[in-house]
Amino acid sequence: MSHVLSEETHRNLLARIPHRTGRQISDWLRTVEEGPALPFEEKVSWLRHEHDLAYGHAKAIIHEHALRRAARRLL
Template identity: 85%
Template sequence: MSQVFSEETHRNMLARIPHCTGREVSDWLRTVEEGPALFRFEEKVSWLRHEYDLAYGHAKAIVHEYDLRRAARKLL
């Protein structure tokens, strides 16, 4: 898996995403869920960047949050 931000940096990045992109994080997570069946972290980041013209850091934070939430669902 790709290197990830520190927890604090990740939370700060997520907090800025709605202001910078005009969409809530939950909308972006749904976009990743409904997007193409990409398996690798960097493939998802690249897809978001090119499809939605996102900055690398924002795309990376969205995919990281998606993976965290997906892993938490598997633990239940």
């Protein structure tokens, strides 16, 4: 799957997002949840263009959203 990040890369990107954007990860995840229902890469593109994010940051946010959503399904 082309959208999978290594665990280390993913965590490093997530750690930088609040400093770079001024918003916490929880805020970004809420934005994604309220955004359009799109396939992974289209959602990354939407987030990048709608909120002027770097590709890596947008991808990390969408990836984190997908991870948390999958974890909720397991509960």
